[in-house]
Structure formats: C-alpha cells, structure tokens
Amino acid sequence: MNASEKTPYYITTAISYPNGLPHIGHAYEVIATDAMARFKRLDGYDVRFLTGTDEHGQKMQQTADKEDMDVRVLTDRNTEYFKDLQPALNISLDRFIRTTDEDHIEAAQAIWKRMDEAGDIYLDTYTGWYSVRDEAYYAEEETEVADDGIRYSRETGTPVDWTEEETFFFRLSAYRDRLLAHYEENPEFIGPAQRRNEVASFVRGELRDLSISRTTFDWGVPVPGHPDHVMYVWVDALTNYLTGAGFPETESESYKTYWPADLHVIGKDIARFHAVYWPAFLMSASLPLPKRVYAHGFLFNKGEKMSKSVGNVVDPVALVNTYGLDQFRFFLLREVPFGQDGSYSHDGIVGRMNADLANDLGNLAQRSLSMVAKNCDGKVPEPSSLDDADEELLAKSQALLAKCRSDFEVQDFHRALESIWTVIGETNRYFSAQQPWVLRKTDPERMNAVLYSTLEVLRVASILVQPVMPDSGAKLLTLLGQDDGGAGDDADGGDDGGARDFAALGTRIVPGTDLPKPTPVFPRYEEPGA
C-alpha cells in the first residue's frame, strides 16, 4: 500500500521553548505522541508527526543577554539538545520544526496577512500596569498601592508602572460565539472532558481582544509591513502546525493531505492557547480547524513538582540509561492516566518494569518459548485441535485490537495497556492451569495445543505493544518467528511491517514456523548491591 491510498493522520506535540535543557516533561509529551503516531502507522494510516522548538520571544532574548551571547547562537545551541533527545527516545518524527526556519517565518507572515485581510487586526494602544521585573502587565485589580505610595503587583510584589505601548490587536472578542458553537458541535475537540469544561467556561465569560505584537524587543517574526513590530510569540508558535503541513502553499500535495491536523498533543498549561486562540486565528484566516487538542497532565518527582531550587530536576536520558528506554516509555504510559497529573519514582518504575514486563510478559514468553525450543524441535507446534479453554483465550486476545483502538482514539493509553496486561495475566493463569510440562509426558498433542495458543496470544500482545515499546515488541516478534517487512520497511516506525502491523493480527501464527533460540527480552531490575 503506498501513502496515497492510506488515510492521512497528522499529529503534533507542542513545540518546546529551548530556554533551558529538556526535562522529563518534554520526554513525556513526545513519547506519548510517538506512541500515538506509531499506533496509527501500524493501523495503516499515512502518518505525519511533527515536533520542534519555539525559539522566539523576549525570554530567549533575555537569556541570551544574560549569558552575553547572540540570541541566535543560544537558540542554535539549545535546540540541539532538543533535537538530540528525539533519537535517544526513539521518536519516529517526520520533521523537527524550528520557528526560526525560513518556511515558518513565511507561514507566520502569511497567516497574519490572512487575519489582517479578514479585518481582524487593528492598531491600538496597550495600556496597563507593567512590571519590568516580571515582564508582565497586570490588571488594576491585580495590583495594590502600598504604604509607601508605590503600586505593586499583589502576586509577585514587584513595582508596576503605568505603561502604554502601541501594538496590534486581534479581534478575539468577535469569535466568542463561534468558538462556543464549535465546542458544542465537536465535543471531541478538546480532551480530556474536564479541560473542555474549563475552556468553555473561560470563553463563556467576556473575551477580550488580544494584543498580538510587540515593539519592546525584536527577537521574533516581523509583522508584514511593520518591521518595528514583531509578532506575539503565540501567533508565531501556533502557526508551526500549519508550516509543518506545507502552509502557506495551500495547493501543495502536503497541505492538502495533512491539514487540518488530526491531533495536537499539549500540556494542560497551554490548553487555552490551543483551544481558544488557535481556532480563532484559523477561523479568521479561513482555514480548517484541527480535529482535536488533547491536554495531558504533569509528571511530578515523587509527588513533588520538579524545580531547580529543590534540586529534583531529572534528565530523561539518565532515566533511560538506568532503566532502559522501552521500560521508561512503558512506565510513563502505563502508570499515569494521560489526562491527569502523575508522579514517577524509582520504586514506581522498578515495580512496573519487574512486575509487568519481566515477570508477566517477559517470563510468559520465556517459559513458553523455552518449552517449544526443547520439546517441539524449535518450531511453532501444530495443534491437532483446540478446546474451549484455548479458544476462549484466543478470542480474548482477538478482542484487544478494538479495545486498543478505542482507547488510543481518546489518548487513554494506560487503559489500552491495562487491557493487554489483563490478557497476559489470564494467559499466565491458563498456562499454569494447563500444565504443559505435565502434558509433555501424558498428552503431547494437548501440550502442542497449549503451547500454540500461548504463542498466538504472545504474537498478538507483541504486535499491540509496539507503539509503546518499539524495540521490545520487535524483539518478541523475532522470537516468535514473525518477520519484519524487509526492504519495504521504512526507517521511521516499522511501517509496512507485514507480519508485524495490525493488519496481521487476525492471521494466526503458522504451525511449523522456525523459531530462534529464546532469550529474555525484559531484564529484571536488581538493586545495586542488593
């Protein structure tokens, strides 16, 4: 099947602000998005997966000033860290986009022009109480005059001055009703549901027009026709999703194929930008809206927020080195419901990697495959007949695809994995109850049926586990004699997997298939010095 016959699926992460080093939050988002992208590829979609960096804005400029370096040098340097993270996490991206890329600058200016031509942009004066130290404007009620007669921000206690700045405004207020109607008619537009309620209630209040340009610094995309203004970073940043699809070339094959995006995966802190401003910009520009925005939760270190001052900031690559990449990926997606906050800890990760991976799945593979190696001449045994227990087990494994599809469709990764592990658990119970090591002496035909059924469940589980654990799934499938796609296999995610993609799930493992010598796939984590 070539790309043009497949249904397109365009998925993005938020782009990262490379103001510092990547942390576990960046890893979490991109790993989850990668699992989603891989799932869709294995399910036969023509996937385009975009991630990258958001490099403009005052913060970057200030960080560069502080380090006494050119902002371009800084952003080039830091962006490399984010780029390097992708292969380290086995991310199957199609493009790493930077908002400093030339085509993106063009795209940002193009959407600006469209919004302008729609009559939604006007020049006005932004006034408010500005805190130089916080680099932020505050509303009157967010400030108070202290005993010394000076006005301060209530929240941060920094002095504020009355400031007026000429900026361009976007007529956001005009889109209130259309946004509400869109949420109403497309309940899947924002997930999880709780986030949708928050966003809708925000919009239901009064929407004020948005200041979308700045003149106090110049590290940004110049406003067309007004080189003294740079675009507010969110206009620039959000547009990356369009750039990644080929905008402004709206007649290009790429744009026509991939826009509108199917899913923007973001953190819950930026839900409003993606679920309010972004659709409003697109409506103004007469461009189709993305189908869904999903706001995931945050990860905490043993329940505590990561912070430099507490000193519990964790480098994701260090975790990968300690526990293994697939183990880390599995932990993130199995342990924490994606839409909720969660926490990670050494004990939590070790628990998952030993109990779920080494003991449940890894050991099931090892115990069954080593029996096959010793008693079935290293070939998938031929079952002369399958009894009710066998068929019941196989039926449960066959039901998993539909369950995983519906769970992935709404980013309930942990539920999909949970249901796979329920079947793995049942298979371990089945294996123990059937006692093939006894049948070996008493009823070899029956032993063959039990081993065959077990390998078949393992095959199904291995295929389904690939989006989350690409390498381990592949290893298991090799142990099960399931070839990869060979020459047609593309580099980015096991497309055209032949026996390894979801289209193969319904075709039972073939008796007589030669199997390699079994080796453990998931090592146990042993405490050093224990």
Add this chain to the structure above:
RNA sequence: GGCGGUGUAGCUCAGUUGGUUAGAGCGCACGACUCAUAAUCGUGAGGUCGCGGGAUCGAGCCCCGCCACCGCUACCA
C-alpha cells in the same frame, strides 16, 4: 469570591439506568508447583464506600447540608 471536579481496602483506582456476601492491580501473610527471568499459580487478611440528614421495600450510586483536597478564573512560555 465564582465556575468545575474529586473524596471507595496500606497504595493507585473500577464500580453501568439504585437491587442479593462492594471489586481489580500492587503490597502483605500462608500454601502449591517447578515449564520459566527467585519467575508463575492458589488461598487469605484488610473497607461504618469523607461526615450528617432525607425520600425509597432497598443507596457507594438519588436529594439537601457540611468538611477536605484539586483544577480553571487571559496576554512569561
């Protein structure tokens, strides 16, 4: 303050339109087995379902009140 959500076994959570002894995973205790990565399987302990009222033959599920915790409440990203 306003709007929304949550509160069920030691921990993380399921509990459909109210109906017999409230469930799962992990952890713990005991036992079994030996194919397997000291893995697996079985059994068990443990809950006044946040608190107090109410309508019902009957409520973890419905109504009222209270308490606790969490999220959102616009221009740093």
